[in-house]
Amino acid sequence: MELGPPLSQVLREWVEVFMRRSFRDFRHFMDQTGLSPSQVGTLLRLYFGDCVGISDMGEHMGITAPAASQMVDRLVQQGLLERTEDPEDRRCKQLSLTQQGRALVETGIRSRQQWMEELTVAFSPEEREAINEVLTLLTRAARELEMEQALFHPSRSAGSGRQRSTDHAPDG
Amino acid sequence: MELGPPLSQVLREWVEVFMRRSFRDFRHFMDQTGLSPSQVGTLLRLYFGDCVGISDMGEHMGITAPAASQMVDRLVQQGLLERTEDPEDRRCKQLSLTQQGRALVETGIRSRQQWMEELTVAFSPEEREAINEVLTLLTRAARELEMEQALFHPSRSAGSGRQRSTDHAPDG
Protein backbone atom coordinates (compact mmCIF):
# COMPACT_ATOMS: atom_id res chain seq x y z
CA MET A 1 0.00 0.00 0.00
CA GLU A 2 1.32 3.32 -1.00
CA LEU A 3 1.62 6.03 1.53
CA GLY A 4 0.46 9.49 0.62
CA PRO A 5 1.76 12.64 2.27
CA PRO A 6 1.44 12.75 6.05
CA LEU A 7 -1.83 14.03 7.43
CA SER A 8 -0.10 17.04 8.85
CA GLN A 9 0.85 18.25 5.42
CA VAL A 10 -2.55 17.51 3.99
CA LEU A 11 -4.10 19.55 6.74
CA ARG A 12 -1.80 22.41 6.03
CA GLU A 13 -2.61 22.48 2.36
CA TRP A 14 -6.29 22.27 3.03
CA VAL A 15 -5.99 25.09 5.54
CA GLU A 16 -4.14 27.24 3.06
CA VAL A 17 -6.72 26.81 0.35
CA PHE A 18 -9.66 27.16 2.65
CA MET A 19 -8.24 30.08 4.59
CA ARG A 20 -7.61 32.03 1.47
CA ARG A 21 -11.09 31.49 0.20
CA SER A 22 -12.55 32.12 3.58
CA PHE A 23 -10.87 35.43 4.10
CA ARG A 24 -11.77 36.60 0.64
CA ASP A 25 -15.38 35.75 1.33
CA PHE A 26 -15.39 37.61 4.62
CA ARG A 27 -13.97 40.73 3.07
CA HIS A 28 -16.49 40.45 0.31
CA PHE A 29 -19.29 40.08 2.82
CA MET A 30 -18.19 43.07 4.84
CA ASP A 31 -17.78 45.12 1.70
CA GLN A 32 -21.23 44.29 0.45
CA THR A 33 -23.03 44.81 3.72
CA GLY A 34 -20.87 47.66 4.95
CA LEU A 35 -20.56 45.91 8.30
CA SER A 36 -17.51 46.08 10.51
CA PRO A 37 -15.76 42.96 11.78
CA SER A 38 -17.31 43.48 15.19
CA GLN A 39 -20.73 43.71 13.65
CA VAL A 40 -20.33 40.56 11.62
CA GLY A 41 -18.97 38.84 14.69
CA THR A 42 -22.01 39.94 16.63
CA LEU A 43 -24.41 38.65 14.02
CA LEU A 44 -22.64 35.32 13.89
CA ARG A 45 -22.54 35.01 17.63
CA LEU A 46 -26.23 35.69 17.90
CA TYR A 47 -27.05 33.39 15.02
CA PHE A 48 -25.41 30.55 16.85
CA GLY A 49 -27.12 31.53 20.06
CA ASP A 50 -24.09 32.31 22.12
CA CYS A 51 -24.67 35.57 23.83
CA VAL A 52 -27.27 38.03 24.93
CA GLY A 53 -26.07 41.11 26.82
CA ILE A 54 -24.57 44.16 25.15
CA SER A 55 -21.50 44.66 27.32
CA ASP A 56 -21.04 40.95 27.26
CA MET A 57 -21.05 40.99 23.50
CA GLY A 58 -18.61 43.88 23.51
CA GLU A 59 -16.28 41.94 25.70
CA HIS A 60 -16.32 39.03 23.29
CA MET A 61 -15.59 41.40 20.42
CA GLY A 62 -12.77 43.04 22.32
CA ILE A 63 -14.36 46.49 22.56
CA THR A 64 -15.63 48.63 25.41
CA ALA A 65 -19.23 48.80 26.51
CA PRO A 66 -19.87 52.17 24.84
CA ALA A 67 -18.47 50.87 21.58
CA ALA A 68 -20.65 47.82 21.86
CA SER A 69 -23.69 49.94 22.51
CA GLN A 70 -23.03 52.04 19.42
CA MET A 71 -22.21 49.05 17.26
CA VAL A 72 -25.43 47.35 18.30
CA ASP A 73 -27.30 50.55 17.69
CA ARG A 74 -26.10 50.68 14.11
CA LEU A 75 -27.21 47.10 13.61
CA VAL A 76 -30.61 47.88 15.10
CA GLN A 77 -31.00 50.88 12.82
CA GLN A 78 -30.22 48.67 9.88
CA GLY A 79 -32.96 46.33 10.95
CA LEU A 80 -30.64 43.41 11.56
CA LEU A 81 -30.94 43.27 15.33
CA GLU A 82 -33.61 43.62 17.96
CA ARG A 83 -32.79 45.07 21.33
CA THR A 84 -35.42 44.37 23.94
CA GLU A 85 -35.55 44.88 27.66
CA ASP A 86 -34.99 41.88 29.83
CA PRO A 87 -38.18 41.70 31.92
CA GLU A 88 -36.27 40.04 34.76
CA ASP A 89 -33.70 42.76 35.01
CA ARG A 90 -34.70 45.87 33.20
CA ARG A 91 -31.16 47.19 33.11
CA CYS A 92 -30.25 44.47 30.67
CA LYS A 93 -31.07 44.33 27.02
CA GLN A 94 -31.59 41.10 25.20
CA LEU A 95 -30.22 41.00 21.71
CA SER A 96 -31.67 38.90 18.96
CA LEU A 97 -31.52 38.75 15.21
CA THR A 98 -34.43 40.03 13.20
CA GLN A 99 -35.72 38.00 10.30
CA GLN A 100 -33.55 40.13 8.07
CA GLY A 101 -30.49 39.66 10.23
CA ARG A 102 -30.95 35.94 10.26
CA ALA A 103 -31.40 35.93 6.52
CA LEU A 104 -28.20 37.90 6.07
CA VAL A 105 -26.15 35.41 8.06
CA GLU A 106 -27.74 32.59 6.16
CA THR A 107 -26.77 34.20 2.91
CA GLY A 108 -23.17 34.06 4.05
CA ILE A 109 -23.48 30.47 5.15
CA ARG A 110 -25.15 29.46 1.95
CA SER A 111 -22.49 31.02 -0.22
CA ARG A 112 -19.84 28.95 1.50
CA GLN A 113 -22.02 25.90 1.40
CA GLN A 114 -22.46 26.44 -2.29
CA TRP A 115 -18.73 26.55 -2.71
CA MET A 116 -18.42 23.22 -0.95
CA GLU A 117 -21.13 21.82 -3.19
CA GLU A 118 -19.15 22.91 -6.21
CA LEU A 119 -16.11 21.21 -4.77
CA THR A 120 -17.91 17.93 -4.32
CA VAL A 121 -20.26 17.84 -7.26
CA ALA A 122 -17.84 16.18 -9.64
CA PHE A 123 -16.93 13.28 -7.39
CA SER A 124 -18.17 9.76 -7.63
CA PRO A 125 -20.87 8.48 -5.27
CA GLU A 126 -18.25 6.55 -3.32
CA GLU A 127 -16.09 9.60 -2.93
CA ARG A 128 -19.05 11.69 -1.93
CA GLU A 129 -19.93 9.12 0.67
CA ALA A 130 -16.38 9.26 2.01
CA ILE A 131 -16.54 13.05 2.13
CA ASN A 132 -19.83 12.83 3.93
CA GLU A 133 -18.42 10.55 6.60
CA VAL A 134 -15.22 12.45 7.11
CA LEU A 135 -16.85 15.84 7.39
CA THR A 136 -19.36 14.41 9.80
CA LEU A 137 -16.48 13.23 11.94
CA LEU A 138 -14.71 16.55 11.73
CA THR A 139 -17.81 18.57 12.48
CA ARG A 140 -18.51 16.53 15.54
CA ALA A 141 -14.93 16.82 16.70
CA ALA A 142 -15.00 20.56 16.17
CA ARG A 143 -18.16 20.93 18.21
CA GLU A 144 -16.72 18.89 21.03
CA LEU A 145 -13.54 20.90 21.01
CA GLU A 146 -15.58 24.09 21.04
CA MET A 147 -17.45 22.95 24.12
CA GLU A 148 -14.30 21.92 25.88
CA GLN A 149 -12.78 25.30 25.32
CA ALA A 150 -15.95 27.04 26.39
CA LEU A 151 -15.40 25.43 29.77
CA PHE A 152 -12.01 27.04 30.06
CA HIS A 153 -13.25 30.42 28.98
CA PRO A 154 -16.65 30.98 30.58
CA SER A 155 -18.41 33.84 28.88
CA ARG A 156 -19.29 35.55 32.14
CA SER A 157 -16.20 37.24 33.40
CA ALA A 158 -17.15 38.34 36.87
CA GLY A 159 -15.96 41.67 38.10
CA SER A 160 -13.20 43.99 37.08
CA GLY A 161 -11.15 44.40 34.00
CA ARG A 162 -12.65 46.35 31.20
CA GLN A 163 -9.65 45.02 29.35
CA ARG A 164 -9.70 43.63 25.89
CA SER A 165 -10.11 40.11 26.96
CA THR A 166 -8.54 38.28 24.12
CA ASP A 167 -9.89 34.87 23.58
CA HIS A 168 -7.42 32.11 23.94
CA ALA A 169 -4.42 32.88 21.82
CA PRO A 170 -3.20 29.99 19.72
CA ASP A 171 -0.26 31.89 18.35
CA GLY A 172 3.31 31.80 19.42
CA MET B 1 -26.81 -0.04 4.60
CA GLU B 2 -27.84 2.86 6.68
CA LEU B 3 -28.08 6.26 5.13
CA GLY B 4 -26.74 9.20 7.04
CA PRO B 5 -27.85 12.75 6.42
CA PRO B 6 -27.49 13.95 2.84
CA LEU B 7 -24.16 15.42 1.86
CA SER B 8 -25.73 18.81 1.42
CA GLN B 9 -26.63 18.98 5.08
CA VAL B 10 -23.28 17.67 6.20
CA LEU B 11 -21.61 20.36 4.15
CA ARG B 12 -23.77 23.00 5.71
CA GLU B 13 -22.98 21.93 9.23
CA TRP B 14 -19.30 21.76 8.49
CA VAL B 15 -19.45 25.19 6.93
CA GLU B 16 -21.21 26.60 9.96
CA VAL B 17 -18.67 25.28 12.38
CA PHE B 18 -15.69 26.16 10.28
CA MET B 19 -16.96 29.58 9.32
CA ARG B 20 -17.54 30.54 12.88
CA ARG B 21 -14.09 29.48 13.92
CA SER B 22 -12.55 31.03 10.87
CA PHE B 23 -14.08 34.41 11.37
CA ARG B 24 -13.14 34.47 15.02
CA ASP B 25 -9.57 33.68 14.07
CA PHE B 26 -9.46 36.42 11.50
CA ARG B 27 -10.75 39.01 13.91
CA HIS B 28 -8.27 37.80 16.45
CA PHE B 29 -5.46 38.06 13.94
CA MET B 30 -6.40 41.57 12.91
CA ASP B 31 -6.74 42.60 16.52
CA GLN B 32 -3.34 41.29 17.44
CA THR B 33 -1.50 42.66 14.46
CA GLY B 34 -3.52 45.85 14.14
CA LEU B 35 -3.88 45.19 10.44
CA SER B 36 -6.92 46.15 8.39
CA PRO B 37 -8.79 43.62 6.28
CA SER B 38 -7.17 45.06 3.15
CA GLN B 39 -3.77 44.66 4.67
CA VAL B 40 -4.33 41.07 5.67
CA GLY B 41 -5.73 40.40 2.22
CA THR B 42 -2.62 41.91 0.69
CA LEU B 43 -0.31 39.80 2.78
CA LEU B 44 -2.23 36.65 1.91
CA ARG B 45 -2.30 37.49 -1.76
CA LEU B 46 1.42 38.06 -1.82
CA TYR B 47 2.10 34.97 0.21
CA PHE B 48 0.33 32.89 -2.38
CA GLY B 49 2.12 34.70 -5.15
CA ASP B 50 -0.83 36.23 -6.86
CA CYS B 51 -0.11 39.82 -7.56
CA VAL B 52 2.60 42.39 -7.82
CA GLY B 53 1.58 45.97 -8.65
CA ILE B 54 0.18 48.41 -6.14
CA SER B 55 -2.84 49.70 -8.04
CA ASP B 56 -3.44 46.17 -9.14
CA MET B 57 -3.46 45.06 -5.54
CA GLY B 58 -5.78 47.90 -4.67
CA GLU B 59 -8.18 46.80 -7.34
CA HIS B 60 -8.23 43.30 -5.93
CA MET B 61 -8.91 44.70 -2.49
CA GLY B 62 -11.66 46.93 -3.77
CA ILE B 63 -9.96 50.23 -2.94
CA THR B 64 -8.57 53.10 -5.00
CA ALA B 65 -4.96 53.43 -6.01
CA PRO B 66 -4.14 56.10 -3.42
CA ALA B 67 -5.68 53.96 -0.70
CA ALA B 68 -3.61 51.05 -1.89
CA SER B 69 -0.48 53.15 -1.84
CA GLN B 70 -1.11 54.23 1.72
CA MET B 71 -2.04 50.77 2.86
CA VAL B 72 1.12 49.33 1.34
CA ASP B 73 3.12 52.11 2.89
CA ARG B 74 1.91 51.18 6.34
CA LEU B 75 2.87 47.58 5.71
CA VAL B 76 6.31 48.64 4.52
CA GLN B 77 6.80 50.79 7.59
CA GLN B 78 5.90 47.82 9.73
CA GLY B 79 8.55 45.79 7.99
CA LEU B 80 6.11 43.30 6.52
CA LEU B 81 6.45 44.31 2.89
CA GLU B 82 9.14 45.32 0.50
CA ARG B 83 8.43 47.77 -2.29
CA THR B 84 11.07 47.82 -4.98
CA GLU B 85 11.27 49.46 -8.35
CA ASP B 86 10.66 47.32 -11.37
CA PRO B 87 13.87 47.69 -13.39
CA GLU B 88 11.96 47.10 -16.62
CA ASP B 89 9.46 49.84 -16.01
CA ARG B 90 10.52 52.18 -13.31
CA ARG B 91 7.02 53.50 -12.82
CA CYS B 92 6.00 50.19 -11.36
CA LYS B 93 6.76 48.89 -7.91
CA GLN B 94 7.14 45.25 -7.16
CA LEU B 95 5.70 44.11 -3.88
CA SER B 96 7.03 41.21 -1.90
CA LEU B 97 6.82 39.93 1.63
CA THR B 98 9.74 40.40 3.94
CA GLN B 99 10.92 37.56 6.08
CA GLN B 100 8.82 39.01 8.86
CA GLY B 101 5.75 39.34 6.67
CA ARG B 102 6.06 35.78 5.51
CA ALA B 103 6.47 34.64 9.08
CA LEU B 104 3.35 36.51 10.10
CA VAL B 105 1.22 34.83 7.48
CA GLU B 106 2.66 31.51 8.44
CA THR B 107 1.72 32.12 12.02
CA GLY B 108 -1.87 32.48 10.92
CA ILE B 109 -1.72 29.38 8.79
CA ARG B 110 -0.13 27.39 11.54
CA SER B 111 -2.72 28.37 14.09
CA ARG B 112 -5.46 27.04 11.86
CA GLN B 113 -3.45 23.99 11.03
CA GLN B 114 -3.02 23.40 14.71
CA TRP B 115 -6.74 23.54 15.17
CA MET B 116 -7.20 20.92 12.49
CA GLU B 117 -4.58 18.78 14.21
CA GLU B 118 -6.53 19.02 17.41
CA LEU B 119 -9.64 17.97 15.56
CA THR B 120 -8.00 14.89 14.15
CA VAL B 121 -5.68 13.83 16.91
CA ALA B 122 -8.20 11.65 18.71
CA PHE B 123 -9.24 9.60 15.71
CA SER B 124 -8.18 6.08 14.89
CA PRO B 125 -5.52 5.45 12.24
CA GLU B 126 -8.22 4.32 9.82
CA GLU B 127 -10.22 7.43 10.38
CA ARG B 128 -7.16 9.60 10.02
CA GLU B 129 -6.37 7.87 6.76
CA ALA B 130 -9.91 8.56 5.55
CA ILE B 131 -9.57 12.19 6.55
CA ASN B 132 -6.28 12.35 4.73
CA GLU B 133 -7.77 11.06 1.53
CA VAL B 134 -10.89 13.17 1.64
CA LEU B 135 -9.08 16.41 2.36
CA THR B 136 -6.63 15.65 -0.40
CA LEU B 137 -9.54 15.29 -2.76
CA LEU B 138 -11.15 18.48 -1.58
CA THR B 139 -7.96 20.47 -1.71
CA ARG B 140 -7.31 19.40 -5.25
CA ALA B 141 -10.87 20.19 -6.24
CA ALA B 142 -10.63 23.59 -4.63
CA ARG B 143 -7.45 24.41 -6.50
CA GLU B 144 -8.95 23.36 -9.77
CA LEU B 145 -12.04 25.42 -9.14
CA GLU B 146 -9.85 28.37 -8.25
CA MET B 147 -8.04 28.12 -11.53
CA GLU B 148 -11.23 27.77 -13.50
CA GLN B 149 -12.64 30.86 -11.93
CA ALA B 150 -9.43 32.74 -12.53
CA LEU B 151 -10.00 32.12 -16.21
CA PHE B 152 -13.48 33.58 -16.10
CA HIS B 153 -12.50 36.56 -14.00
CA PRO B 154 -8.97 37.34 -15.08
CA SER B 155 -8.48 40.65 -13.36
CA ARG B 156 -11.57 41.15 -11.32
CA SER B 157 -11.62 39.08 -8.20
CA ALA B 158 -14.07 38.82 -5.36
CA GLY B 159 -13.71 42.46 -4.53
CA SER B 160 -16.66 44.74 -4.44
CA GLY B 161 -18.22 45.64 -7.70
CA ARG B 162 -16.46 48.91 -7.28
CA GLN B 163 -14.34 49.93 -10.18
CA ARG B 164 -11.18 51.86 -10.18
CA SER B 165 -11.96 54.98 -12.11
CA THR B 166 -9.78 55.32 -15.12
CA ASP B 167 -11.64 58.42 -16.18
CA HIS B 168 -9.50 60.50 -13.99
CA ALA B 169 -9.76 63.58 -16.16
CA PRO B 170 -6.21 64.71 -15.61
CA ASP B 171 -6.77 67.51 -18.07
CA GLY B 172 -4.49 70.34 -17.36
Add this chain to the structure above:
DNA sequence: CCTAGTAGTTAAGCGGACTGAAGTATATTT
Protein backbone atom coordinates in the same frame (compact mmCIF):
# COMPACT_ATOMS: atom_id res chain seq x y z
C1' DC C 1 10.84 67.43 -28.30
C1' DC C 2 6.12 67.49 -27.19
C1' DT C 3 1.96 65.15 -26.03
C1' DA C 4 -0.56 61.55 -24.05
C1' DG C 5 -0.79 57.72 -21.05
C1' DT C 6 0.38 55.00 -16.91
C1' DA C 7 2.06 53.84 -11.96
C1' DG C 8 2.47 55.67 -7.91
C1' DT C 9 2.44 59.38 -4.28
C1' DT C 10 0.84 63.44 -1.69
C1' DA C 11 -2.74 66.43 0.23
C1' DA C 12 -7.14 67.65 2.16
C1' DG C 13 -11.10 66.13 3.97
C1' DC C 14 -14.81 62.85 5.42
C1' DG C 15 -16.99 59.28 8.06
C1' DG C 16 -16.85 55.35 10.95
C1' DA C 17 -15.38 52.85 15.00
C1' DC C 18 -13.06 53.34 18.91
C1' DT C 19 -11.90 55.51 23.71
C1' DG C 20 -12.71 57.68 28.43
C1' DA C 21 -15.80 60.35 31.16
C1' DA C 22 -20.14 61.42 32.55
C1' DG C 23 -25.17 60.43 32.72
C1' DT C 24 -29.61 57.56 33.31
C1' DA C 25 -32.16 53.83 35.00
C1' DT C 26 -32.59 49.72 37.51
C1' DA C 27 -30.98 46.35 41.11
C1' DT C 28 -28.81 45.10 45.37
C1' DT C 29 -26.94 45.74 49.83
C1' DT C 30 -26.74 47.80 54.31
Add this chain to the structure above:
DNA sequence: AAATATACTTCAGTCCGCTTAACTACTAGG
Protein backbone atom coordinates in the same frame (compact mmCIF):
# COMPACT_ATOMS: atom_id res chain seq x y z
C1' DA D 1 -33.89 55.15 52.75
C1' DA D 2 -29.25 55.64 51.36
C1' DA D 3 -25.29 53.96 49.29
C1' DT D 4 -23.32 51.18 46.01
C1' DA D 5 -23.15 48.35 41.97
C1' DT D 6 -24.62 47.13 37.35
C1' DA D 7 -26.20 47.66 32.38
C1' DC D 8 -26.50 50.58 29.11
C1' DT D 9 -26.31 55.22 26.77
C1' DT D 10 -24.64 59.84 25.51
C1' DC D 11 -20.95 62.93 24.62
C1' DA D 12 -16.64 64.74 23.09
C1' DG D 13 -12.66 63.72 21.07
C1' DT D 14 -9.24 60.74 18.51
C1' DC D 15 -7.48 57.80 15.00
C1' DC D 16 -7.53 55.42 10.87
C1' DG D 17 -8.73 54.09 6.28
C1' DC D 18 -11.11 55.68 2.70
C1' DT D 19 -12.19 59.22 -1.11
C1' DT D 20 -11.14 62.82 -4.76
C1' DA D 21 -7.99 66.02 -6.70
C1' DA D 22 -3.66 67.30 -7.79
C1' DC D 23 1.08 66.04 -8.40
C1' DT D 24 5.67 63.49 -9.72
C1' DA D 25 8.07 60.28 -12.43
C1' DC D 26 8.48 57.45 -15.98
C1' DT D 27 7.11 55.36 -20.78
C1' DA D 28 5.49 55.50 -25.48
C1' DG D 29 4.19 57.60 -29.82
C1' DG D 30 3.82 61.49 -33.07
